[in-house]
Amino acid sequence: MDETKQEHxxxxxxxxCGTNIAKMVDCDGVAGEIADMPGVxxxxxxxYMCSNPxxxxxIADIKEHDLDRVVVAACSPHMHELTFRKAxxxxxxxxxxxxxxxxxxxCAWVHEDRGQATAKAKDLTVAAVxxxxxxxxxxxxxxxxxxxxxxxxxxxxxxTAALDLADAGGRVYLVERTDHLGGQIAHIALTAxxxxxxxxxxxxxxxxxxxxxxxxxxxxxxLTALDxxxxxxxxxxxxxxxxxxxxxxxxxxxxxxxxxxFDAARIPHYGYGKLPNVITSLELxxxxxxxxxxxxxxxxxxxxxxxxxxxxxNLEYHSYCSRVCCMAALKYAHxxxxxxxxxxxxxVYIDIHAFGKGHEDLYRRTSEAxxxxxxxxxxxxxxxxxxxxxxxxxxxxxxxESLSGESIEIPADLVVLMVGMEARDDCRELARLVNIxxxxxxxxxxxxxxxxxxxxxxEGIYIAGACQAPKDIPDSVAQxxxxxxxxxxxxAHGTIEIDAMxxxxxxxxxxxxxxxxxxxxxxxxxxxxxTHKSHVISALCKACGACVAACPSSxxxxxxxxxxxxxxxxxxxxx
Amino acid sequence: MTFEPKIVGFLCNWCSxxxxxxxxxxxxxxxxxxxxxxxxxxxxxxxxxxxKALAEGADGVLIAGCHPGDCHYSExxxxxMRRYPLLKKLLRDYGIxxxxxxxxxxxxxxxxxxxxxxxxxxxxxxxxxxxPVKSGLALxxxxx
Numbered sequence: 016m017d018e019t020k021q022e023h024x025x026x027x028x029x030x031x032c033g034t035n036i037a038k039m040v041d042c043d044g045v046a047g048e049i050a051d052m053p054g055v056x057x058x059x060x061x062x063y064m065c066s067n068p069x070x071x072x073x074i075a076d077i078k079e080h081d082l083d084r085v086v087v088a089a090c091s092p093h094m095h096e097l098t099f100r101k102a103x104x105x106x107x108x109x110x111x112x113x114x115x116x117x118x119x120x121x122c123a124w125v126h127e128d129r130g131q132a133t134a135k136a137k138d139l140t141v142a143a144v145x146x147x148x149x150x151x152x153x154x155x156x157x158x159x160x161x162x163x164x165x166x167x168x169x170x171x172x173x174x175t176a177a178l179d180l181a182d183a184g185g186r187v188y189l190v191e192r193t194d195h196l197g198g199q200i201a202h203i204a205l206t207a208x209x210x211x212x213x214x215x216x217x218x219x220x221x222x223x224x225x226x227x228x229x230x231x232x233x234x235x236x237x238l239t240a241l242d243x244x245x246x247x248x249x250x251x252x253x254x255x256x257x258x259x260x261x262x263x264x265x266x267x268x269x270x271x272x273x274x275x276x277f278d279a280a281r282i283p284h285y286g287y288g289k290l291p292n293v294i295t296s297l298e299l300x301x302x303x304x305x306x307x308x309x310x311x312x313x314x315x316x317x318x319x320x321x322x323x324x325x326x327x328x329n330l331e332y333h334s335y336c337s338r339v340c341c342m343a344a345l346k347y348a349h350x351x352x353x354x355x356x357x358x359x360x361x362x363v364y365i366d367i368h369a370f371g372k373g374h375e376d377l378y379r380r381t382s383e384a385x386x387x388x389x390x391x392x393x394x395x396x397x398x399x400x401x402x403x404x405x406x407x408x409x410x411x412x413x414x415x416e417s418l419s420g421e422s423i424e425i426p427a428d429l430v431v432l433m434v435g436m437e438a439r440d441d442c443r444e445l446a447r448l449v450n451i452x453x454x455x456x457x458x459x460x461x462x463x464x465x466x467x468x469x470x471x472x473x474e475g476i477y478i479a480g481a482c483q484a485p486k487d488i489p490d491s492v493a494q495x496x497x498x499x500x501x502x503x504x505x506x507a508h509g510t511i512e513i514d515a516m517x518x519x520x521x522x523x524x525x526x527x528x529x530x531x532x533x534x535x536x537x538x539x540x541x542x543x544x545x546t547h548k549s550h551v552i553s554a555l556c557k558a559c560g561a562c563v564a565a566c567p568s569s570x571x572x573x574x575x576x577x578x579x580x581x582x583x584x585x586x587x588x589x590x
Numbered sequence: 591m592t593f594e595p596k597i598v599g600f601l602c603n604w605c606s607x608x609x610x611x612x613x614x615x616x617x618x619x620x621x622x623x624x625x626x627x628x629x630x631x632x633x634x635x636x637x638x639x640x641x642k643a644l645a646e647g648a649d650g651v652l653i654a655g656c657h658p659g660d661c662h663y664s665e666x667x668x669x670x671m672r673r674y675p676l677l678k679k680l681l682r683d684y685g686i687x688x689x690x691x692x693x694x695x696x697x698x699x700x701x702x703x704x705x706x707x708x709x710x711x712x713x714x715x716x717x718x719x720x721x722p723v724k725s726g727l728a729l730x731x732x733x734x
Binding site: 582 | 596598604605607608610611613614615617618619620622625626627628629630631633634635636637638639642643646647648659660662663664665666669673697698699700705
């Protein structure tokens with residue numbers, strides 16, 4: 016194998032990632048040892064390989080040192096493989112002559128012993144060098160991009176994406192589970208922080224979507240199947256209770272299925288469902304929209320308590336912050352006061368998260384408007400009990416107030432539980448249908464948390480709104496418009512390049528046994544009775560490699576993941 | 591000197607490799623004995639990869655894929671699940687302890703589970719001692 020390598024001129028780049036990698040891995044040491052490997056023409060360690068100077072260094076080296084292979088030992092290939100492939104191709108070298116060694120996520124960030132971490136980083140980099148010599152020049156495939164789009168969910172995110180896409184001229188199929196548009200916003204009265212009407216925001220969208228000649232709406236319907244690949248999907252949409260599905264051709268999919276509200280009955284501690292005047296924020300919205308805030312007895316409440324973080328920021332239920340409830344609670348303080356003048360508002364919170372534009376101002380205005388703020392500890396929930404007959408209130412709430420350190424008892428006629436957001440029950444089912452992933456809480460996972468927050472790991476599938484994580488209206492709209500813009504960019508190209516990784520059958524080796532035909536989940540392998548051999552339809556192949564491992568004649572090659580490449584990597588990691 | 595086992599892990603790109611990345615981004619510390627090799631799907635793992643790893647001196651081999659039902663390629667992991675017992679039987683015939691080769695499911699959100707798995711498997715293989723392939727106790731597959 017060393018002889019194979021000797022013919023090559025490999026450039027190796029060990030990234031320090033600031034101190035992220037350098038803190039736990041001796042990057043200079045690794046680069047130094049690798050420099051002595053046969054075939055390695057140049058081996059460097061650098062502060063940030065993904066930075067412009069880092070990429071320029073690779074490009075310059077390829078030209079100057081006539082490199083024919085590149086290894087970057089850095090973060091996960093999921094982060095920057097594409098970045099470095101681009102850099103390599105800028106130097107007129109085939110982008111698939113690159114291999115990444117993951118020494119950050121798999122090494123520097125998970126080990127505590129610098130010696131061991133460095134040894135492992137070296138093994139991984141050696142394996143990448145061993146592998147890269149077997150890598151081949153691959154060409155991407157170009158396929159037509161269908162300009163039609165499927166949008167799943169008719170809430171604010173889905174409607175916004177649909178409108179942007181349809182305005183740009185594409186046909187949009189909007190699938191909505193219920194019989195109306197608007198999603199969760201349809202249930203709220205005013206929006207924070209400017210207290211403007213939710214109805215106005217949503218009605219303009221609904222009207223435009225309904226009248227748009229380029230948008231076809233499927234009410235009470237669901238996606239039942241999605242076949243094909245980016246640019247060329249076939250989506251089956253079925254009306255509820257109706258077995259027959261309609262199939263439409265789309266090039267892209269926006270998933271905007273939103274969230275569901277946390278069920279307050281899951282926290283027995285607050286007596287929701289037992290104490291009649293303990294209600295949820297959603298029920299208060301209903302009262303506010305009806306223009307009447309009152310207790311179950313039909314009286315205007317004199318004392319109202321808002322309890323934050325119900326189901327959120329609590330390890331027993333959801334550890335995350337639901338992001339919108341703090342501002343909603345402040346908004347309620349104003350709405351209740353205008354509905355019931357003279358009402359006393361107590362706001363019982365853990366922390367006030369006022370991070371958005373205009374949020375801090377709303378917090379200040381609410382504080383100035385005689386709202387009493389009481390802070391509680393995450394693990395020390397306020398206790399609600401029925402008041403005694405002589406008291407002038409319905410309930411009493413005991414709060415261990417953490418700023419004063421005192422136990423404070425406050426009266427209440429109405430308690431509003433600020434229920435958080437959670438992933439919809441069918442999130443996993445839908446994720447499977449469109450082939451994307453969900454995180455531990457059921458939120459859809461984006462392609463990159465910072466650099467690519469609207470794409471997913473499946474090409475052509477985008478996510479927008481609260482189905483990705485709790486989000487307020489501006490963020491949902493921003494994400495929806497970003498998703499639409501990404502799709503429009505691709506439509507503008509007319510064609511799209513799809514990854515060059517797919518399986519290939521060597522007709523000289525194929526015995527025509529057809530084992531692979533049945534194994535392929537995408538029906539991408541065709542058997543030609545005339546030649547008695549199978550072949551792969553490359554555009555349909557998604558490169559899983561199931562056929563490769565199953566072929567008894569070793570006739571199938573997984574481009575980018577060949578047996579030779581993996582064998583070399585095995586030898587490399589085992590030093 | 592204590593015996594430090596070498597374990598080779600074949601991880602599917604979509605679930606397990608991403609789960610391992612999550613362990614990293616979450617800064618969950620685990621044993622440094624595993625060397626990960628990425629494959630697109632656990633169904634790509636040819637039994638010869640496992641045998642090659644053992645022949646090259648691995649003391650253990652981990653195969654990890656998406657949970658049943660969650661495969662990025664719909665059903666690749668079911669194929670892995672079917673091949674695995676055949677591989678185990680083969681290894682048994684060659685005198686290689688069953689516990690050295692494991693098939694596990696790790697999702698993209700299970701960084702903790704992944705770290706626990708690596709720690710647990712490292713201890714398990716450490717307790718078994720060096721692979722019999724290395725000391726020539728088992729048939730030398732490398733020559734076959």
